Amino acid sequence: xxxxxxxxxxxxxxxxxxxxxxxxxxxxxxxxxxxxxxxxxxxxxxxxxxxxxxxxxxxxxxxxxxxxxxxxxxxxxxxxxxxxxxxxxxxxxxxxxxxxxxxxxxxxxxxxxxxxxxxxxxxxxxxxxxxxxxxxxxxxxxxxxxxxxxxxxxxxxxxxxxxxxxxxxxxxxxxxxxxxxxxxxxxxxxxxxxxxxxxxxxxxxxxxxxxxxxxxxxxxxxxxxxxxxxxxxxxxxxxxxxxxxxxxxxxxxxxxxxxxxxxxxxxxxxxxxxxxxxxxxxxxxxxxxxxxxxxxxxxxxxxxxxxxxxxxxxxxxxxxxxxxxxxxxxxxxxxxxxxxxxxxxxxxxxxxxxxxxxxxxxxxxxxxxxxxxxxxxxxxxxxxxxxxxxxxxxxxxxxxxxxxxxxxxxxxxxxxxxxxxxxxxxxxxxxxxxxxxxxxxxxxxxxxxxxxxxxxxxxxxxxxxxxxxxxxxxxxxxxxxxxxxxxxxxxxxxxxxxxxxxxxxxxxxxxxxxxxxxxxxxxxxxxxxxxxxx
Amino acid sequence: xxxxxxxxxxxxxxxxxxxxxxxxxxxxxxxxxxxxxxxxxxxxxxxxxxxxxxxxxxxxxxxxxxxxxxxxxxxxxxxxxxxxxxxxxxxxxxxxxxxxxxxxxxxxxxxxxxxxxxxxxxxxxxxxxxxxxxxxxxxxxxxxxxxxxxxxxxxxxxxxxxxxxxxxxxxxxxxxxxxxxxxxxxxxxxxxxxxxxxxxxxxxxxxxxxxxxxxxxxxxxxxxxxxxxxxxxxxxxxxxxxxxxxxxxxxxxxxxxxxxxxxxxxxxxxxxxxxxxxxxxxxxxxxxxxxxxxxxxxxxxxxxxxxxxxxxx
Numbered sequence: 001x002x003x004x005x006x007x008x009x010x011x012x013x014x015x016x017x018x019x020x021x022x023x024x025x026x027x028x029x030x031x032x033x034x035x036x037x038x039x040x041x042x043x044x045x046x047x048x049x050x051x052x053x054x055x056x057x058x059x060x061x062x063x064x065x066x067x068x069x070x071x072x073x074x075x076x077x078x079x080x081x082x083x084x085x086x087x088x089x090x091x092x093x094x095x096x097x098x099x100x101x102x103x104x105x106x107x108x109x110x111x112x113x114x115x116x117x118x119x120x121x122x123x124x125x126x127x128x129x130x131x132x133x134x135x136x137x138x139x140x141x142x143x144x145x146x147x148x149x150x151x152x153x154x155x156x157x158x159x160x161x162x163x164x165x166x167x168x169x170x171x172x173x174x175x176x177x178x179x180x181x182x183x184x185x186x187x188x189x190x191x192x193x194x195x196x197x198x199x200x201x202x203x204x205x206x207x208x209x210x211x212x213x214x215x216x217x218x219x220x221x222x223x224x225x226x227x228x229x230x231x232x233x234x235x236x237x238x239x240x241x242x243x244x245x246x247x248x249x250x251x252x253x254x255x256x257x258x259x260x261x262x263x264x265x266x267x268x269x270x271x272x273x274x275x276x277x278x279x280x281x282x283x284x285x286x287x288x289x290x291x292x293x294x295x296x297x298x299x300x301x302x303x304x305x306x307x308x309x310x311x312x313x314x315x316x317x318x319x320x321x322x323x324x325x326x327x328x329x330x331x332x333x334x335x336x337x338x339x340x341x342x343x344x345x346x347x348x349x350x351x352x353x354x355x356x357x358x359x360x361x362x363x364x365x366x367x368x369x370x371x372x373x374x375x376x377x378x379x380x381x382x383x384x385x386x387x388x389x390x391x392x393x394x395x396x397x398x399x400x401x402x403x404x405x406x407x408x409x410x411x412x413x414x415x416x417x418x419x420x421x422x423x424x425x426x427x428x429x430x431x432x433x434x435x436x437x438x439x440x441x442x443x444x445x446x447x448x449x450x451x452x453x454x455x456x457x458x459x460x461x462x463x464x465x466x467x468x469x470x471x472x473x474x475x476x477x478x479x480x481x482x483x484x485x486x487x488x489x490x491x492x493x494x495x496x497x498x499x500x501x502x503x504x505x506x507x508x509x510x511x512x513x514x515x516x517x518x519x520x521x522x523x524x525x526x527x528x529x530x531x532x533x534x
Numbered sequence: 535x536x537x538x539x540x541x542x543x544x545x546x547x548x549x550x551x552x553x554x555x556x557x558x559x560x561x562x563x564x565x566x567x568x569x570x571x572x573x574x575x576x577x578x579x580x581x582x583x584x585x586x587x588x589x590x591x592x593x594x595x596x597x598x599x600x601x602x603x604x605x606x607x608x609x610x611x612x613x614x615x616x617x618x619x620x621x622x623x624x625x626x627x628x629x630x631x632x633x634x635x636x637x638x639x640x641x642x643x644x645x646x647x648x649x650x651x652x653x654x655x656x657x658x659x660x661x662x663x664x665x666x667x668x669x670x671x672x673x674x675x676x677x678x679x680x681x682x683x684x685x686x687x688x689x690x691x692x693x694x695x696x697x698x699x700x701x702x703x704x705x706x707x708x709x710x711x712x713x714x715x716x717x718x719x720x721x722x723x724x725x726x727x728x729x730x731x732x733x734x735x736x737x738x739x740x741x742x743x744x745x746x747x748x749x750x751x752x753x754x755x756x757x758x759x760x761x762x763x764x765x766x767x768x769x770x771x772x773x774x775x776x777x778x779x780x781x782x783x784x785x786x787x788x789x790x791x792x793x794x795x796x797x798x799x800x801x802x803x804x805x806x807x808x809x810x811x812x813x814x815x816x817x818x819x820x821x822x823x824x825x826x827x828x829x830x831x832x833x834x835x836x837x838x839x840x841x842x843x844x845x846x847x
Binding site for chain 1: 565566567570571572573574575576577578579581582584585587588614616617618619624627628683686687690691694697698699700793794795796798802803805806809810811812
């Protein structure tokens with residue numbers, strides 16, 4: 001068979017037509033996408049009930065479809081949200097709250113005080129601030145359809161702060177909130193500014209939210225989690241794009257508008273793209289930290305924990321984990337960087353480059369005799385994995401017998417719960433992180449507890465620190481609380497309940513056509529944002 | 535033949551049962567706790583324990599296993615611990631993308647692979663053969679994700695001809711469906727074209743050296759007739775085997791392509807389920823895939839009778 005020139009031309013034309021068809025079809029369907037925002041969140045929610053999980057993205061989902069009684073503004077001051085009026089009795093033991101007009105569920109029913117009472121009770125089962133409140137509560141009851149009260153056994157000046165603290169107190173329908181907090185609510189019906197579009201959402205693949213046209217925003221301007229939640233788009237879609245390179249390519253091509261946590265190695269290329277913008281939404285950032293098993297050798301000995309505190313060269317850890325110094329800084333205060341309670345009390349341990357000699361001496365003083373130290377290394381969390389490898393190397397240099405235990409995060413969350421020795425499948429060290437803002441909430445932040453086995457993984461114990469922490473909810477003024485923070489920090493860095501490895505901020509990436517994103521710690525509100533042409 | 539098929543169907547059930555038991559035990563013995571994954575990074579041990587109890591994860595393993603087998607016998611593969619939806623519903627949502635991708639890939643791979651193999655064998659030792667062999671070696675050696683990102687860069691980001699990622703259901707129109715599948719299909723086809731081409735070439739070369747081929751050529755049969763009627767038919771058995779195994783492997787093995795092109799298929803479903811320790815989803819998908827694998831093998835075995843009348847079951 002011979003192929004003529006005419007055949008070749010015909011084949012080329014046919015191929016060209018075939019390749020051009022898809023882009024023509026795309027142009028015809030793209031017109032409706034104008035008021036839809038497509039986002040890739042830091043993680044894709046596996047479960048939607050924000051009281052059933054502490055996952056940050058599930059809380060962002062909660063912010064979209066539920067509403068809250070109070071909310072924090074951008075200065076972290078408490079502002080009423082669903083509440084219209086509230087007051088406290090003269091003896092400061094009874095708080096009364098009245099709901100504002102126009103609150104309704106996505107199914108059309110009105111939000112009532114009974115919904116609020118049930119939601120508070122459910123939230124208090126799992127939120128540490130809620131548990132603290134319930135210890136001091138005599139009764140929570142509805143007065144009428146729009147009014148309810150909380151009667152306390154003793155005054156609790158921080159009550160509004162607790163109701164506004166994180167994870168947020170989302171108000172659910174009474175019949176949903178009556179479920180135990182360990183049982184998932186799957187209905188996704190709230191009273192918030194977005195409606196969950198179940199028909200278009202595909203578990204594990206994408207989630208679709210539609211603007212709630214019945215939602216009545218507050219009159220105030222949006223400010224942090226507070227103020228008027230005005231939705232400027234018709235639809236928001238969360239896409240589960242697992243591969244960062246694909247997400248970046250989709251952002252470049254305009255198929256998505258936003259990536260909440262682009263990987264560190266993509267930041268410079270995003271920065272150089274004229275259509276894209278990096279934006280740090282959580283300006284306080286997060287703190288990379290090390291938990292030590294205080295129940296087992298060698299870290300049951302305070303000297304061994306102090307050895308780690310002295311060993312750590314924060315800049316080296318930050319460099320290994322985050323690369324670009326623009327996005328990280330060192331941290332010495334237990335109460336975070338640039339918070340009202342940040343202070344310099346008892347921070348002499350901090351030395352540029354660390355102090356390996358001091359650490360070695362302290363480890364010897366702890367009576368360390370070469371016991372195996374197991375360091376859990378999350379292979380699916382690059383920053384923590386890099387930091388784990390560096391820590392293992394640094395520990396070996398001072399004579400520690402370290403074994404890295406690599407696994408995915410799923411394996412670590414199971415193993416970290418084991419209190420026994422490493423021979424019994426336990427652990428010695430693992431790296432995690434928490435919000436810088438969270439350090440201002442020692443009364444609710446589980447990381448800052450030091451009550452032994454009742455506390456968080458690592459189970460540090462210090463009665464002295466705990467007695468100071470208990471006073472946090474009792475002091476009234478900022479000055480008193482700052483003084484208390486200094487005392488707590490002084491004690492904390494002596495018994496070393498955990499070790500900070502450094503602080504970092506996580507830039508988000510967006511197309512320049514997406515504006516008005518609200519920057520707050522950990523969670524992403526979706527009201528206020530809008531798409532502009534171009 | 536009917537007895538053979540019946541016997542093979544029984545063996546399919548046996549294989550699925552063994553896979554089920556193996557996967558169930560493997561998952562329970564592997565580290566990881568779905569309750570801890572659900573509760574999130576900051577959850578306390580107390581909350582996690584509550585979720586474990588609520589989900590029945592504290593029940594003894596034999597009880598969990600019996601309950602699971604009981605549900606399967608009723609046609610219920612269980613409910614996702616995370617999504618709270620039946621596994622069958624989740625699988626059915628993910629089936630279309632994976633099947634679409636697999637079938638399109640196989641159509642392209644078989645067409646191109648067999649043609650390349652025949653041409654290479656026909657022109658063995660010549661320039662065309664060397665070019666095709668070089669392509670086959672290259673196609674088989676380059677990782678799928680490299681080809682994928684290369685195509686994304688040139689065909690999506692640079693030229694905007696095609697979308698970077700995602701999938702459109704065929705119910706939304708043939709055009710958008712095809713548009714989203716072109717890049718992943720081409721990407722996934724490269725190693726399969728190479729593989730099938732190599733096997734076809736080797737098999738054809740063996741047959742082309744037979745006496746009856748020389749006889750056919752001597753009696754004046756055309757090149758087309760020699761290649762397709764005499765040689766290909768006799769070389770088809772190993773090619774069919776490879777095609778069958780490739781197709782079966784594709785159903786469960788498209789995960790990298792699905793990840794690179796963000797296609798919400800079976801591969802992504804099972805990987806996400808493994809990461810979150812969603813036991814019912816992992817078990818359900820693996821059982822279905824193993825059943826499908828055995829059935830495709832059965833179909834391949836039966837297809838031998840079509841190309842070689844000497845084979846009888």
